[in-house]
Amino acid sequence: MKSNKNYPLALLSAFLLWLAWPPMPFTTPLLLIALVPLFIALDSIFNSDAEKKGKKVFLIAGTTFLIWNTASTYWVYNAIKAYNGTFVAIPVSLIPYGLGAFLMTSAFWLFYRLSRYTSKKVAYFGLVAFYIALEYLQQTWDLAFPWMTLGNGLAGMHQLAQWYDYTGIYGGSLWILVSNILAFEAYKKFKSDSGYLKYRAIGIWALVLIIPISISLIKYFNAEQQGTPSNVVVVQPNIDPYKKLGDIPPSAQIKILTHLSDSLAQPNTEYIIWPETALPIYADEDKVRTYPEITDLQQFLNKYKNGSLITGIETIKIYPDKRTVSAKYDERSGQYWDNFNAAMQLENSANIQFYHKSKLVPGAEKMPFPKVFSFMDGVFSELGGSVSGWGWQEKPSVLYAQSGIGAAPVVCYESLWGDWIGQQVKDGAQFIAIITNDGWWGNTSGKDQHEMYAKLRAIETHRDVARSANTGISCFINQRGDITQHTKWWTRTALKGDINLNDEITFYVKSGDIIAKFFCIVAILLALIIPYRKWIKK
Numbered sequence: 113m114k115s116n117k118n119y120p121l122a123l124l125s126a127f128l129l130w131l132a133w134p135p136m137p138f139t140t141p142l143l144l145i146a147l148v149p150l151f152i153a154l155d156s157i158f159n160s161d162a163e164k165k166g167k168k169v170f171l172i173a174g175t176t177f178l179i180w181n182t183a184s185t186y187w188v189y190n191a192i193k194a195y196n197g198t199f200v201a202i203p204v205s206l207i208p209y210g211l212g213a214f215l216m217t218s219a220f221w222l223f224y225r226l227s228r229y230t231s232k233k234v235a236y237f238g239l240v241a242f243y244i245a246l247e248y249l250q251q252t253w254d255l256a257f258p259w260m261t262l263g264n265g266l267a268g269m270h271q272l273a274q275w276y277d278y279t280g281i282y283g284g285s286l287w288i289l290v291s292n293i294l295a296f297e298a299y300k301k302f303k304s305d306s307g308y309l310k311y312r313a314i315g316i317w318a319l320v321l322i323i324p325i326s327i328s329l330i331k332y333f334n335a336e337q338q339g340t341p342s343n344v345v346v347v348q349p350n351i352d353p354y355k356k357l358g359d360i361p362p363s364a365q366i367k368i369l370t371h372l373s374d375s376l377a378q379p380n381t382e383y384i385i386w387p388e389t390a391l392p393i394y395a396d397e398d399k400v401r402t403y404p405e406i407t408d409l410q411q412f413l414n415k416y417k418n419g420s421l422i423t424g425i426e427t428i429k430i431y432p433d434k435r436t437v438s439a440k441y442d443e444r445s446g447q448y449w450d451n452f453n454a455a456m457q458l459e460n461s462a463n464i465q466f467y468h469k470s471k472l473v474p475g476a477e478k479m480p481f482p483k484v485f486s487f488m489d490g491v492f493s494e495l496g497g498s499v500s501g502w503g504w505q506e507k508p509s510v511l512y513a514q515s516g517i518g519a520a521p522v523v524c525y526e527s528l529w530g531d532w533i534g535q536q537v538k539d540g541a542q543f544i545a546i547i548t549n550d551g552w553w554g555n556t557s558g559k560d561q562h563e564m565y566a567k568l569r570a571i572e573t574h575r576d577v578a579r580s581a582n583t584g585i586s587c588f589i590n591q592r593g594d595i596t597q598h599t600k601w602w603t604r605t606a607l608k609g610d611i612n613l614n615d616e617i618t619f620y621v622k623s624g625d626i627i628a629k630f631f632c633i634v635a636i637l638l639a640l641i642i643p644y645r646k647w648i649k650k
Contacts, residue, residue, distance in 0.1 A: 118168075121152055122150055122153055123179065126175070126180045128145070128149070129180040130184055132265060133268070134264070135557050135561055137268070140269035143265045143266075144292065144295070146292065147296075150172070151293070152299070155296075155300075157224075158224065158227065166224060169221055173217045173221065174217040177212070177216040177217050178210065180213075180260075181212050181260055185208050187557060188209070190552060190558075191553050208260070211255060212260050215250060216243065216246065218246060220239065220243075222238065229641055236293050238634075238635070239289070240293075241631040241632075242635050242638075243262075244635075245632040246635075247261045247285060248625065251628075254478070254480035254481045258528050262281075262285035263283065263285040266281075266568070270567045271329060273328060274328040274335070274593075275327055276571045276620065279627055280624075280625055280627070282628040290320060297313050298314045298316070300313075302314065335592040337590055339613045340612065341610040342610065343378065343380050343381045343609075344608070345381055345384045345607070346385045346578050346580040346586050346587075346588070346606065346607050347372045347385065347387070347586075348581060348599050348605050349604060350583050350603055350604040351582060353549055353552055357389075362393050362405055366391070366408055370409075370412045372604070372605070373386075373412070374415075376606050376608040380418065381418075382419060383419065383421075383545070383578070384420070385422045385423070385545050385580040386422070386424060386547070388523055388582065389453065390424045391405060391456075394427065394428050395426070395427050396428055398430070400456075406458070406464075409423075413459065419460070420457055420459040420513040420514075420517075421458045422456070422547065424456075424547045425456045426454065427451070427456070428451050429449065430445075430447050431447065431449065431450075434448045435448070439503070450502075451502060452468040452504070454466050455523055457513070457519070457521075459513055461514050465512070469524070469525075470508070470532070471528070471532065472502055477502050478501045508536045510541045518540040518541045519541060520575070521536075522536075522544055522547070527562065527565060527566050527569060530569060530572050534572065534620060537575060542575070543613055543614070544573070544576070546578070547579075547581075548582070549582040550583060550584070560585070563581075563595075563598070566587075567593035570592070571591075571592060574614055584599050584602060585598055585599055586598065586599045588611060590611075596609065597609055
């Protein structure tokens with residue numbers, strides 16, 4: 113194949129990946145063949161007499177992944193600009209646009225290098241391992257942005273992802289990669305072979321498609337909602353995020369929130385859930401009872417004797433010394449302090465609980481690798497900040513009501529971390545409470561993708577999801593990933609529903625991202641073959 117046809121093939125793969133990605137309806141199965149044009153282009157490079165094949169592989173694969181990532185997450189610029197302005201938003205946007213594409217491209221480049229020294233089957237196995245390992249890196253390091261993990265794509269048709277309660281999203285990534293490899297090999301065999309051999313590869317590929325789909329559909333149509341019902345209200349105040357932090361007094365915002373809550377809550381309501389930063393006050397957690405806003409909320413809850421309120425709030429903690437890497441120094445008091453994007457639980461008791469958002473957006477909410485750059489803390493303090501931005505907590509936790517119900521508090525971006533939420537479930541969470549403020553992104557596909565990814569958390573854990581979003585989309589999701597109720601974007605409203613409180617522990621909750629960890633080990637071992645065969649053995 114002529115090299116001038118390779119870039120159109122790379123563009124075709126990028127288009128198919130984008131077309132199959134949430135929130136596109138009914139196109140999800142295209143993920144299972146979307147990489148075939150890219151494989152065709154790469155195969156022509158592998159078999160050519162061209163020089164610098166590795167560079168050509170990197171450029172062709174990079175074209176696919178850069179365009180796909182940018183087209184699917186174009187809205188990131190809006191989110192970063194809202195907090196940091198255009199000057200910061202442009203370079204920081206390159207993290208998801210460019211860095212994610214770079215890691216995906218690196219997996220295909222390593223696949224090419226490995227193919228020079230091993231059999232085709234080993235090279236394909238290496239490609240799967242490299243790709244999933246680098247996806248896992250995107251989830252675990254300080255530049256984390258796991259939005260474009262391949263397994264997330266099945267959120268578009270969650271009926272096909274019911275076995276995520278065993279594998280999590282990396283099982284989806286594995287299936288999509290293997291399907292594309294087998295589809296490409298079937299295409300080659302169909303063109304070159306004859307008779308039985310012409311169709312054998314197609315039959316193998318068909319089995320890889322049919323068996324997981326059949327298992328998933330059987331699980332979906334036979335699933336029963338487990339647990340005891342609980343009446344929950346989620347509130348969508350629809351307060352402009354650009355005005356809520358200064359132009360609208362906290363008391364006025366609380367009045368909106370309580371009015372919406374009262375419009376649907378009833379005496380047996382057990383949870384009322386308000387969105388991220390619903391209380392725009394920097395409350396000292398150790399003195400939170402002294403704030404008049406908290407007193408007002410306590411009086412509001414008196415009407416619901418069995419009720420608990422989970423709300424977003426901005427808080428601070430003050431220390432006599434620098435006990436966290438994120439702590440900032442206050443010259444006036446001589447003390448250190450942290451600020452948190454937190455979830456707070458209030459109830460009709462003296463107990464108030466806090467959960468600090470832990471998965472912070474790199475660049476916008478947290479300086480990546482703060483321990484590495486801790487030596488610059490003095491420089492940043494002169495500029496009014498620190499090397500770390502918001503504070504965070506190191507381990508997940510559960511908010512327990514006086515009735516014994518455990519809720520998994522999930523703040524915004526954290527809903528992408530299946531293993532983090534799985535740990536909360538393992539620690540006793542009976543449902544998932546997602547609080548978010550997606551208004552920064554505007555009316556883009558970002559808000560829809562964010563909502564749809566929550567369906568996968570419900571499937572992985574067999575937990576109902578109650579999602580409160582400031583400007584939308586708020587919803588209830590059942591244990592098989594169905595959105596049972598949802599709001600419209602940019603409307604002031606509330607939802608009431610009975611969710612199921614479940615104590616079941618799925619295999620995924622027990623084992624976590626074991627598939628990704630396995631392929632990380634495999635990827636390291638296979639990657640070592642490349643320098644060994646190139647230099648050591650030679």
